[in-house]
Amino acid sequence: xxxxxDIRRGLAGLMLLAIPLGLLGFLMLMxxxxxxxxxxxxxxxxSVEARAELAELLVEHLNVETGQRGYVLTGKREFLTPYxxxxxxxxATFASLEDEGRREPAIAQGIxxxxxxxxxxxxxxxxxxxxxxxxxxxxxxQAVAEGEGKRLMDAIRAEVGRLDDIERARLPQIINSRDRSxxxxxxxxxxxxxxxxxxxxxxxxxxxxxxRERQRExxxxxxLAERNRxxxxxxxxxxxxxxxxxxxxxxxxxxERLFGFDEAHLVGKHNTYLMATPxxxxxxxxxxxxVGSAGVSGAGRQMEFTGxxxxxxIFETDVAISRIESGENSYVAIIRDVTDRKxxxxxxxxxxxxxxxxxxxxxxxxxxxxGLLASGAVGPLGEKAARLVQIAHSNCERLIRLINDILxxxxxxxxxxxxxxxxxxxxxxxxxxxxxxxxxxxxxGVTLKAQPPAWPMVVEGDADRLEQLVTNLVSNAIKHSPRxxxxxxxxxxxxxxxRIDVCDRGGGIPQEFRSRIFGKxxxxxxxxxxxxxxxxxxxxxxxxxxxxxxxxxxxADRAGGGTTFSVDLPIICETAAERAAAKPGLPAVLHVDDxxxxxxxxxxxxxxxxxxxxxxxxxxxxxxxxARRFAAAIVDVSMAPENGLELVPELRASQAxxxxxxxxxxxxxxxxxxxxxVLVKSRxxxxxxxxxxxxxxxxxxxxxx
Amino acid sequence: xxxxxxxxxxxxxxxxxxxxxxxxxxFEVRTVASGAEALxxxxxxxxxxxxxxxxxxxxxxPTVLSRLREEGIATPVLFVTARAQRSEIQGFATLDAKxxxxxxxxPVSLAAQVRAFL
Numbered sequence: 001x002x003x004x005x006d007i008r009r010g011l012a013g014l015m016l017l018a019i020p021l022g023l024l025g026f027l028m029l030m031x032x033x034x035x036x037x038x039x040x041x042x043x044x045x046x047s048v049e050a051r052a053e054l055a056e057l058l059v060e061h062l063n064v065e066t067g068q069r070g071y072v073l074t075g076k077r078e079f080l081t082p083y084x085x086x087x088x089x090x091x092a093t094f095a096s097l098e099d100e101g102r103r104e105p106a107i108a109q110g111i112x113x114x115x116x117x118x119x120x121x122x123x124x125x126x127x128x129x130x131x132x133x134x135x136x137x138x139x140x141x142q143a144v145a146e147g148e149g150k151r152l153m154d155a156i157r158a159e160v161g162r163l164d165d166i167e168r169a170r171l172p173q174i175i176n177s178r179d180r181s182x183x184x185x186x187x188x189x190x191x192x193x194x195x196x197x198x199x200x201x202x203x204x205x206x207x208x209x210x211x212r213e214r215q216r217e218x219x220x221x222x223x224l225a226e227r228n229r230x231x232x233x234x235x236x237x238x239x240x241x242x243x244x245x246x247x248x249x250x251x252x253x254x255x256e257r258l259f260g261f262d263e264a265h266l267v268g269k270h271n272t273y274l275m276a277t278p279x280x281x282x283x284x285x286x287x288x289x290x291v292g293s294a295g296v297s298g299a300g301r302q303m304e305f306t307g308x309x310x311x312x313x314i315f316e317t318d319v320a321i322s323r324i325e326s327g328e329n330s331y332v333a334i335i336r337d338v339t340d341r342k343x344x345x346x347x348x349x350x351x352x353x354x355x356x357x358x359x360x361x362x363x364x365x366x367x368x369x370x371g372l373l374a375s376g377a378v379g380p381l382g383e384k385a386a387r388l389v390q391i392a393h394s395n396c397e398r399l400i401r402l403i404n405d406i407l408x409x410x411x412x413x414x415x416x417x418x419x420x421x422x423x424x425x426x427x428x429x430x431x432x433x434x435x436x437x438x439x440x441x442x443x444x445g446v447t448l449k450a451q452p453p454a455w456p457m458v459v460e461g462d463a464d465r466l467e468q469l470v471t472n473l474v475s476n477a478i479k480h481s482p483r484x485x486x487x488x489x490x491x492x493x494x495x496x497x498x499r500i501d502v503c504d505r506g507g508g509i510p511q512e513f514r515s516r517i518f519g520k521x522x523x524x525x526x527x528x529x530x531x532x533x534x535x536x537x538x539x540x541x542x543x544x545x546x547x548x549x550x551x552x553x554x555x556a557d558r559a560g561g562g563t564t565f566s567v568d569l570p571i572i573c574e575t576a577a578e579r580a581a582a583k584p585g586l587p588a589v590l591h592v593d594d595x596x597x598x599x600x601x602x603x604x605x606x607x608x609x610x611x612x613x614x615x616x617x618x619x620x621x622x623x624x625x626x627a628r629r630f631a632a633a634i635v636d637v638s639m640a641p642e643n644g645l646e647l648v649p650e651l652r653a654s655q656a657x658x659x660x661x662x663x664x665x666x667x668x669x670x671x672x673x674x675x676x677x678v679l680v681k682s683r684x685x686x687x688x689x690x691x692x693x694x695x696x697x698x699x700x701x702x703x704x705x
Numbered sequence: 706x707x708x709x710x711x712x713x714x715x716x717x718x719x720x721x722x723x724x725x726x727x728x729x730x731x732f733e734v735r736t737v738a739s740g741a742e743a744l745x746x747x748x749x750x751x752x753x754x755x756x757x758x759x760x761x762x763x764x765x766x767p768t769v770l771s772r773l774r775e776e777g778i779a780t781p782v783l784f785v786t787a788r789a790q791r792s793e794i795q796g797f798a799t800l801d802a803k804x805x806x807x808x809x810x811x812p813v814s815l816a817a818q819v820r821a822f823l
Contacts, residue, residue: 356787357760357787360787360808360809361715361718361787361808362717363809364715364718364721364808364810365715365717365718365721367811367812368718368721368722368725368809368810368812369721369812371725371812372721372724372725372813375812375813377728377812377813378724400809
């Protein structure tokens with residue numbers, strides 16, 4: 001697209017090109033005009049010369065006439081000199097005139113006539129001279145007296161006069177045309193001057209505009225640079241400009257203030273120089289290269305490091321690093337001294353902790369007293385007194401829960417909630433939650449039903465925090481269930497996650513409350529809260545715990561009324577070897593089956609009796625056999641495209657005394673004699689399999705003993 | 706009879722703890738108000754278990770525990786604390802405490818909680 005500046009620039013270029021072209025044209029024109037003027041001048045000169053020559057011609061003829069008359073009348077020979085000179089002059093003058101007079105026919109004809117007259121005159125004079133020389137003085141004088149010479153002379157004079165007139169008439173003509181030419185030159189000059197002036201003015205305007213624009217841009221760039229400089233210099237945070245590999249290119253004054261090093265000292269050093277415990281250079285560079293630009297991911301990457309000052313003291317910092325994407329990548333690191341913030345955070349934590357302690361101490365006395373009174377341990381109370389004590393006791397417990405929840409929220413927000421992550425099975429978690437909530441459910445007249453996972457699922461988590469999370473959901477469900485209602489706690493596989501559903505038949509979650517259900521102090525309404533005795537922090541804490549486990553907490557309406565809260569936690573896939581290694585002292589059993597459900601069910605059934613190594617392919621089975629000894633092997637036959645029977649001789653060959661069982665859907669695998677037992681899946685239960693296997697393993701051990 | 710020594714600088718809590726523990730008819734309870742008294746009672750009365758408040762003026766619970774062990778008294782110790790934070794609890798485990806009871810405790814089940822550690 002063409003911009004205004006482009007058009008103006010093109011125009012200025014064109015004009016600049018037009019100036020020399022115009023000048024060239026002007027020069028040509030002027031040269032033409034000057035040539036005309038030169039020609040005119042030549043014409044004028046010619047005309048003047050011609051008139052002079054005509055006058056001379058007349059004089060020469062007079063000289064000739066005078067010389068002839070003088071000689072004829074006096075006989076003195078000296079009169080022959082002007083005669084001869086005149087004759088010579090006439091010839092020369094005619095030669096000159098004829099040469100010039102050719103241009104105009106009138107003049108040429110006049111000159112021809114004049115020449116004719118002149119010849120006649122000269123012939124007449126020559127005749128008289130000849131008569132004189134021949135001694136015929138009388139004849140000569142006679143001829144002179146007859147007046148022929150005078151007549152010829154008059155005719156010559158008249159002819160000269162006519163020619164002179166013509167020449168005289170030509171001059172004004174020439175001068176006129178010269179004036180016209182001068183006018184033309186003048187006009188052309190003015191025109192060109194005008195055009196040039198216009199062009200120059202236009203060029204000046206366009207150039208001026210371009211210059212002004214450039215000046216404005218320059219001023220703006222200067223202003224921006226100055227503004228950035230002031231921002232960078234004035235900002236409290238330290239700023240490092242890093243090159244592609246993290247070497248310092250520049251710093252702002254705050255860096256000098258924070259670290260005590262001046263810019264000259266830091267430029268060229270790697271940024272890890274400022275760290276108390278610098279990482280390996282290549283690690284730091286690799287990390288830096290992984291940083292996206294601010295535009296790509298918000299404010300770049302944030303991290304914390306411990307800074308080292310010039311005097312060796314250290315301090316805590318927060319750093320935000322952003323990539324500058326122009327040409328060679330460089331980076332800006334904004335460093336903030338968080339010593340004060342950390343101190344204040346520490347004070348806040350200490351304050352909350354102290355306050356909670358100070359609150360808990362009197363609450364221990366109040367809660368203890370009320371608990372003992374309410375339990376009837378110190379004697380019976382009157383009906384009204386018992387009711388009042390119960391109210392005081394339940395509210396005291398609520399206050400205690402509130403303090404605990406506030407502490408948890410504080411820990412979550414300050415990032416101080418620690419999670420002791422370990423691999424754990426889901427079933428015991430469900431069992432603990434049921435045990436912990438049984439009394440509470442009974443108090444509300446609610447039945448708590450639990451359905452542990454169908455196979456032993458493992459998650460990585462903090463057992464106490466997960467129990468807190470699920471308990472929170474269960475107690476919420478109980479609180480919101482109608483009397484004689486049922487709360488279900490169901491664990492099952494959902495994609496790559498364990499899903500724990502907590503289902504109630506309560507009134508559901510009001511539409512307008514759904515968006516802020518996980519917020520702090522979120523409660524559907526105040527009256528509800530008082531009725532249920534919650535703190536409004538439970539779900540906020542629960543979701544945080546789920547998220548910190550890499551999981552999610554969601555809710556949905558239940559068909560037929562009520563709500564289901566679902567916790568999804570990633571399933572950890574324990575390798576067979578890990579599972580076996582976790583149970584020392586139990587006999588090792590290899591189970592080969594391409595049906596994963598079957599593997600899980602069998603492993604689960606052997607729990608506590610044998611360490612089952614479950615593998616799904618013959619290849620895995622071979623690796624397992626090579627790795628350790630087994631007491632028994634349970635093998636499936638049809639493992640498309642493989643056949644489990646192929647494995648039997650290998651098992652026998654590699655491990656002596658190993659019991660081999662076929663556990664297959666095929667009715668008659670024709671394997672008698674080759675294996676120790678055959679169990680058909682549709683006819684024998686898993687319990688039969690376990691019993692048979694354990695009996696055989698017992699036999700093997702007795703035989704070995 | 707099982708002898709339980711309860712150490713806490715708060716007289717109200719001492720009283721309630723004593724009443725709560727006595728809900729178990731097999732418990733014999735004595736309460737003291739400071740670490741110094743606790744050291745004396747531990748030697749002279751030889752309790753079966755000691756419940757130690759963590760935050761006490763003068764000598765705090767962990768100090769009392771290490772002094773007991775220095776004097777060769779191996780009586781099991783439970784900490785009672787209003788600051789039942791995980792990091793502290795883990796610290797107590799390395800201090801050779803048998804367990805931690807969080808304040809505020811449930812008076813009705815306190816005796817059962819203590820019995821679980823015996």
